[in-house]
Amino acid sequence: xxxxxxxxxxxxxxxxxxxxxxxxxxxxxxxxxxxxxxxxxxxxxxxxxxxxxxxxxxxxxxxxxxxxxxxxxxxxxxxxxxxxxxxxxxxxxxxxxxxxxxxxxxxxxxxxxxxxxxxxxxxxxxxxxxxxxxxxxxxxxxxxxxxxxxxxxxxxxxxxxxxxxxxxxxxxxxxxxxxxxxxxxxxxxxxxxxxxxxxxxxxxxxxxxxxxxxxxxxxxxxxxxxxxxxxxxxxxxxxxxxxxxxxxxxxxxxxxxxxxxxxxxxxxxxxxxxxxxxxxxxxxxxxxxxxxxxxxxxxxxxxxxxxxxxxxxxxxxxxxxxxxx
Numbered sequence: 001x002x003x004x005x006x007x008x009x010x011x012x013x014x015x016x017x018x019x020x021x022x023x024x025x026x027x028x029x030x031x032x033x034x035x036x037x038x039x040x041x042x043x044x045x046x047x048x049x050x051x052x053x054x055x056x057x058x059x060x061x062x063x064x065x066x067x068x069x070x071x072x073x074x075x076x077x078x079x080x081x082x083x084x085x086x087x088x089x090x091x092x093x094x095x096x097x098x099x100x101x102x103x104x105x106x107x108x109x110x111x112x113x114x115x116x117x118x119x120x121x122x123x124x125x126x127x128x129x130x131x132x133x134x135x136x137x138x139x140x141x142x143x144x145x146x147x148x149x150x151x152x153x154x155x156x157x158x159x160x161x162x163x164x165x166x167x168x169x170x171x172x173x174x175x176x177x178x179x180x181x182x183x184x185x186x187x188x189x190x191x192x193x194x195x196x197x198x199x200x201x202x203x204x205x206x207x208x209x210x211x212x213x214x215x216x217x218x219x220x221x222x223x224x225x226x227x228x229x230x231x232x233x234x235x236x237x238x239x240x241x242x243x244x245x246x247x248x249x250x251x252x253x254x255x256x257x258x259x260x261x262x263x264x265x266x267x268x269x270x271x272x273x274x275x276x277x278x279x280x281x282x283x284x285x286x287x288x289x290x291x292x293x294x295x296x297x298x299x300x301x302x303x304x305x306x307x308x309x310x311x312x313x314x315x316x317x318x319x320x321x322x323x324x325x
Contacts, residue, residue, distance in 0.1 A: 008085030015046035016226035033062040063107035080122035097152035104156035130154035138282040176232035181244030185222030186310030196323040211273035213252035218244040221298035231292035244283025
């Protein structure tokens with residue numbers, strides 16, 4: 001039975017990747033430090049969906065500590081490592097960039113070293129559309145320059161990508177780097193606009209929009225991203241691949257779609273645009289189609305309905321989760 005290590009397994013994307021791997025009959029060892037980057041009730045809810053499942057084992061470990069990646073974790077040979085543990089969030093990275101370097105750079109280095117030491121031949125790395133900055137034309141393709149990141153978060157992910165390329169060159173580890181575009185869905189991160197807007201519109205609270213709301217994002221449903229991440233198991237040498245919906249939507253379109261689903265109007269507070277915010281994101285996903293046979297399947301309204309359904313089912317506690325602008 002193939003066995004995979006999934007880091008950040010209590011995270012939004014990591015938990016879905018682990019779920020789909022288990023659905024396919026694979027074994028998963030998951031690690032997560034359950035940090036307080038946002039309300040840990042979300043992380044514990046996701047983990048609670050995984051822990052009863054056959055083939056799943058969980059260890060509370062921190063990838064920034066090389067001693068946490070010991071022989072106990074690697075006792076069973078892994079067919080691949082999915083590094084989905086990350087400090088995410090563009091704006092917060094400006095306030096505390098050290099956290100992002102620790103997890104996204106040092107943590108990635110520790111995992112690559114562990115792959116080398118324990119003979120793991122496949123490494124899948126979660127990266128970000130934030131690398132494309134403001135100087136590239138849309139839709140973004142993987143050949144464009146990514147050397148002018150706008151935030152410490154994007155810089156840390158660029159560093160992780162180059163470390164993975166180095167380990168491919170030195171040790172022959174097969175690497176797939178996946179650049180995610182604005183992932184959303186049930187049990188998503190509360191600092192992201194889809195969760196935040198759903199909660200605040202349902203509860204009758206104001207939402208904050210930075211800029212005039214015309215900025216657009218390539219909102220991508222979490223199950224599409226999880227499928228694409230698992231498709232990255234194919235032997236590719238070293239490849240960077242976009243995973244996005246290829247159908248960007250303006251921020252106000254997101255708001256109006258949620259309004260229609262929940263049947264309430266949003267109270268919107270407009271504030272000046274943030275200097276780390278990109279005006280638009282839009283993924284060219286032709287490389288994912290060619291190399292992975294992957295295509296996005298979920299439309300925005302369909303995915304938002306799933307998020308709203310999850311929120312309403314978990315409203316007694318989800319309504320009290322802190323959401324930050």
